[in-house]
């Protein structure tokens with residue numbers, strides 16, 4: 001299949017997202033296109049959220065998620081909020097059900113413009129995260145970085161929320177740590193056969209915390225929604241916080257927040273936060289060639 005498709009450059013509290021409209025087509029955004037788009041300063045992104053026709057009854061769309069290295073991801077919380085905002089603007093609807101390779105996600109846009117995504121149930125079993133070694137208790141595993149007798153980061157909580165996460169507890173602001181150096185080492189550690197997203201988390205009260213994430217397949221990002229969910233669940237699971245937290249993403253512009261609620265009644269994790277449209281254009285999903293839409297000056301940022 002050939003031809004250009006519409007896309008929107010968006011962000012979820014800084015997480016750089018391209019929402020690509022692949023509905024009505026049978027092809028996919030290729031890894032080569034993703035790498036080309038990631039290499040251009042204008043379209044640089046953390047994740048592509050490619051909206052496809054639904055595959056399952058009762059769903060609105062199938063979402064294919066690509067990282068900026070061309071690899072696939074099972075979950076992207078910030079990107080899902082961007083998809084909801086784009087589809088809500090197009091259809092006037094408020095509630096959506098999506099399918100990804102990791103399962104079904106429900107999401108809703110609220111009257112104040114914030115968006116909640118039900119990210120599903122956390123998975124703690126070592127072989128489902130997955131880890132390469134058996135751990136009965138994944139709330140604190142043996143893994144450390146730095147000198148053996150004075151590790152800089154150690155004993156992370158690990159889990160999956162559609163993608164694998166390791167949460168390292170820190171006692172200073174996460175921006176104080178050299179995540180650019182430790183992130184790739186930990187992402188690719190033999191403990192994680194499918195690699196992992198690496199998050200530094202500082203708990204500041206029983207209902208507040210601060211995070212910063214090195215993303216699997218995307219590197220240092222300004223924000224990661226599934227990591228925020230994993231950090232909040234891990235904090236509650238280990239008794240550091242309650243089940244609902246206001247989470248500040250240290251690296252996001254203006255240190256924006258997400259509300260994470262690990263619901264007692266059904267074990268689902270619900271993330272609420274903002275999404276922002278930046279500009280729109282058309283791209284070739286085979287090669288990544290793109291063109292920005294012309295915007296008349298008087299239309300400004302409202303033209304989406």
Ligand SMILES: N[C@@H](CCC[C@H](N)C(=O)O)C(=O)O
Nearest residue numbers: 073076077078163224225226
């Ligand atoms: N930014 C995303 C998560 C992206 C997926 C990740 N890099 C992976 O490969 O697991 C989010 O907001 O959740």
